[in-house]
Amino acid sequence: MTTSPNAGLIGRDGARQKLLTPSLLVDCETLDANLARMQAICEAAGVALRPHGKAHKCSMLARRQIEAGAVGICVATPGEAEAFANAGVGDLLLTSTFASPQAIERVVRICAGGVRLCCVVDHPDVVERIAAAARAKGITVPLLVDLDMGRKRAGVRGPDEAVLLARRILETAGVTMDGLQAYAGHLSHCVSYGERKAGAAEAVARIRAVIEALASELDYTPERVTGGSTGAFPLELAGGVYTEMQCGSYALMDTEYAAVDADGSGEPMFPPSLFVATSVTSANHPGLATADAGEKRLATKYGVPPRIARGAPDGATYRATSDEHGQITLPEGVSLSPGNLLELVVPHCDPTVNLYDHMHVVSGNRLIDIWPIDARGA
Amino acid sequence: MTTSPNAGLIGRDGARQKLLTPSLLVDCETLDANLARMQAICEAAGVALRPHGKAHKCSMLARRQIEAGAVGICVATPGEAEAFANAGVGDLLLTSTFASPQAIERVVRICAGGVRLCCVVDHPDVVERIAAAARAKGITVPLLVDLDMGRKRAGVRGPDEAVLLARRILETAGVTMDGLQAYAGHLSHCVSYGERKAGAAEAVARIRAVIEALASELDYTPERVTGGSTGAFPLELAGGVYTEMQCGSYALMDTEYAAVDADGSGEPMFPPSLFVATSVTSANHPGLATADAGEKRLATKYGVPPRIARGAPDGATYRATSDEHGQITLPEGVSLSPGNLLELVVPHCDPTVNLYDHMHVVSGNRLIDIWPIDARGA
Numbered sequence: 001m002t003t004s005p006n007a008g009l010i011g012r013d014g015a016r017q018k019l020l021t022p023s024l025l026v027d028c029e030t031l032d033a034n035l036a037r038m039q040a041i042c043e044a045a046g047v048a049l050r051p052h053g054k055a056h057k058c059s060m061l062a063r064r065q066i067e068a069g070a071v072g073i074c075v076a077t078p079g080e081a082e083a084f085a086n087a088g089v090g091d092l093l094l095t096s097t098f099a100s101p102q103a104i105e106r107v108v109r110i111c112a113g114g115v116r117l118c119c120v121v122d123h124p125d126v127v128e129r130i131a132a133a134a135r136a137k138g139i140t141v142p143l144l145v146d147l148d149m150g151r152k153r154a155g156v157r158g159p160d161e162a163v164l165l166a167r168r169i170l171e172t173a174g175v176t177m178d179g180l181q182a183y184a185g186h187l188s189h190c191v192s193y194g195e196r197k198a199g200a201a202e203a204v205a206r207i208r209a210v211i212e213a214l215a216s217e218l219d220y221t222p223e224r225v226t227g228g229s230t231g232a233f234p235l236e237l238a239g240g241v242y243t244e245m246q247c248g249s250y251a252l253m254d255t256e257y258a259a260v261d262a263d264g265s266g267e268p269m270f271p272p273s274l275f276v277a278t279s280v281t282s283a284n285h286p287g288l289a290t291a292d293a294g295e296k297r298l299a300t301k302y303g304v305p306p307r308i309a310r311g312a313p314d315g316a317t318y319r320a321t322s323d324e325h326g327q328i329t330l331p332e333g334v335s336l337s338p339g340n341l342l343e344l345v346v347p348h349c350d351p352t353v354n355l356y357d358h359m360h361v362v363s364g365n366r367l368i369d370i371w372p373i374d375a376r377g378a
Numbered sequence: 379m380t381t382s383p384n385a386g387l388i389g390r391d392g393a394r395q396k397l398l399t400p401s402l403l404v405d406c407e408t409l410d411a412n413l414a415r416m417q418a419i420c421e422a423a424g425v426a427l428r429p430h431g432k433a434h435k436c437s438m439l440a441r442r443q444i445e446a447g448a449v450g451i452c453v454a455t456p457g458e459a460e461a462f463a464n465a466g467v468g469d470l471l472l473t474s475t476f477a478s479p480q481a482i483e484r485v486v487r488i489c490a491g492g493v494r495l496c497c498v499v500d501h502p503d504v505v506e507r508i509a510a511a512a513r514a515k516g517i518t519v520p521l522l523v524d525l526d527m528g529r530k531r532a533g534v535r536g537p538d539e540a541v542l543l544a545r546r547i548l549e550t551a552g553v554t555m556d557g558l559q560a561y562a563g564h565l566s567h568c569v570s571y572g573e574r575k576a577g578a579a580e581a582v583a584r585i586r587a588v589i590e591a592l593a594s595e596l597d598y599t600p601e602r603v604t605g606g607s608t609g610a611f612p613l614e615l616a617g618g619v620y621t622e623m624q625c626g627s628y629a630l631m632d633t634e635y636a637a638v639d640a641d642g643s644g645e646p647m648f649p650p651s652l653f654v655a656t657s658v659t660s661a662n663h664p665g666l667a668t669a670d671a672g673e674k675r676l677a678t679k680y681g682v683p684p685r686i687a688r689g690a691p692d693g694a695t696y697r698a699t700s701d702e703h704g705q706i707t708l709p710e711g712v713s714l715s716p717g718n719l720l721e722l723v724v725p726h727c728d729p730t731v732n733l734y735d736h737m738h739v740v741s742g743n744r745l746i747d748i749w750p751i752d753a754r755g756a
Binding site (some may be wrong): 005018020050054074077082096097098099101102103106122123125126129148152153155156157185279280281283284285288290291295299303322323324325327337338339343350351355356357376 | 448475526660666717
């Protein structure tokens with residue numbers, strides 16, 4: 001992790017306009033408001049909030065979420081777990097399955113270091129491998145049974161497999177059965193509120209069937225049922241089966257989630273706190289300009305373009321058209337000049353953050369801090 | 379830049395199968411063969427090779443290219459220039475225009491540090507800004523006039539603008555006129571050899587028109603005409619106007635360039651030396667498996683999927699289906715198990731390399747070195 005080339009600007013008014021471009025900006029007040037709002041909603045529902053760190057990969061931001069009331073942080077990879085653990089985040093949930101000997105060794109080493117790192121499993125062989133590695137270190141690794149909510153990506157397929165796997169965990173030394181993960185990822189970016197509502201109801205029914213099977217077959221009640229996304233969490237909370245929400249993107253937001261009105265109000269619930277600052281590098285054609293944020297600086301998932309938040313008039317659009325460049329299309333009669341600055345709302349925050357080493361935390365035009373994206377690439 | 383978690387495996391046989399996944403691998407022998415082949419082709423044509431560092435962002439690889447005969451390295455951003463300069467690469471060409479005061483200050487500071495860093499310009503205001511910054515430091519910055527070859531991304535639009543800009547450079551203290559950049563990026567991934575040939579002929583005519591205008595209007599002959607891509611360089615060399623080739627992807631290669639038979643032979647000229655090692659994380663559905671290389675580990679530009687090079691039978695396919703995961707589709711009767719390893723040829727090498735901190739250099743199954751991707755994110 002290198003020092004940001006903008007480090008000398010910390011504390012300076014007007015620094016927001018003097019950053020080397022492209023740079024990642026976080027608006028501090030908007031971020032804090034987003035953290036507080038999600039925390040309040042989860043608390044009102046009596047559900048824990050464990051925000052997903054894959055959306056920001058930044059331990060400073062994770063600590064801020066914990067200070068705001070989060071019970072811990074989710075991570076998507078063993079590398080993220082290691083980075084957050086190294087930064088002192090002590091309560092983690094690794095939401096992806098893993099199975100190679102080297103990944104298991106890494107995860108068990110993190111657990112042995114004193115961090116509470118809960119893992120998800122979907123195969124009995126992997127339970128045995130994790131347990132053996134844990135026993136060899138003299139520790140116990142907490143596990144959740146991962147339920148496949150329909151994407152065929154990971155998870156057991158239904159109540160029968162869930163019971164088999166839960167029994168295996170309950171009977172195996174070196175691991176403990178902590179509950180269920182039921183992440184309905186297919187709902188997160190489902191733009192139609194009606195479809196999302198129907199999907200959430202179906203997901204809740206699927207989870208209830210597993211809970212009932214665990215009770216009747218094993219006399220086991222999961223203390224923890226974790227899942228939820230920024231796009232679907234109001235419906236997921238309403239279902240009444242989750243004890244913990246994993247939402248991540250609400251903190252920073254992006255144009256792809258802005259298209260999803262999570263609560264059916266027709267408006268996004270969380271404004272963007274994340275921006276990419278970019279500057280015009282060429283402008284030799286009427287109606288067009290080129291800026292320095294391309295596909296290596298703006299990642300999309302569903303093909304939604306970034307939105308110009310500042311620096312160009314209404315009607316101007318931005319597209320990342322090549323690795324290092326984006327093309328701005330301007331309304332008639334408007335031009336930009338080389339060196340002009342723009343700020344963009346990013347298409348998809350998770351993979352975009354993963355392209356940068358630092359978040360530049362701004363309050364108005366003042367640069368108040370620079371946070372390393374310390375789990376980037378991990 | 380962190381240490382690779384695989385550092386302890388350097389020098390070990392069988393390490394290739396023991397790397398934490400996902401990891402980036404470079405096959406040393408294939409890399410060296412690719413470097414030697416491109417060098418030999420350029421030398422036979424009497425043209426300098428200045429490989430593009432944006433394709434690998436790795437100063438160790440850049441040094442290897444220079445050892446193989448390259449005259450220097452191209453970079454796409456001021457940050458890459460700084461990273462390569464810091465690593466001791468002393469002769470650089472920044473192939474993108476830049477215009478903000480902070481970018482100009484950064485570039486001039488690199489030049490003042492003793493590195494030969496040539497820049498491209500397409501606007502007289504920017505010439506003046508660079509020159510003023512250079513004069514303030516008591517140095518001279520070498521410039522090329524950037525020609526727009528049809529993409530409207532950067533560059534002057536034709537002979538008249540080229541003459542105006544060249545005159546401005548020639549008349550301005552603090553900068554020198556070094557020649558032309560004419561990068562025909564639209565040809566790089568033009569799959570049809572016939573279309574590419576016609577496009578290359580058109581590009582050469584466009585460059586010749588500028589050279590003739592510079593001669594007749596300014597009595598100026600560019601010593602240097604730089605451009606060229608891995609997809610089109612045989613045709614670009616044949617045109618006879620370039621003095622320097624900028625190809626980058628030939629070193630590592632990817633599936634998107636593999637679809638372009640650069641010399642019209644029907645076969646790619648360079649085999650892939652770059653692979654992503656990934657491992658199966660879940661496999662609960664017949665005919666499917668999930669592995670740990672997703673969109674944060676495999677970048678595409680034209681939507682071409684990665685190719686499975688090792689670890690699954692013929693007929694198996696891989697798609698990065700979410701941020702952290704890829705889905706493997708298997709032929710009937712074949713299954714994979716959690717923990718199984720695969721190696722993938724990446725879709726697009728430039729932005730894929732940009733997602734990793736290290737290249738693991740392998741020879742057979744032995745890990746011989748780990749190279750930091752020190753311009754990653756820069």
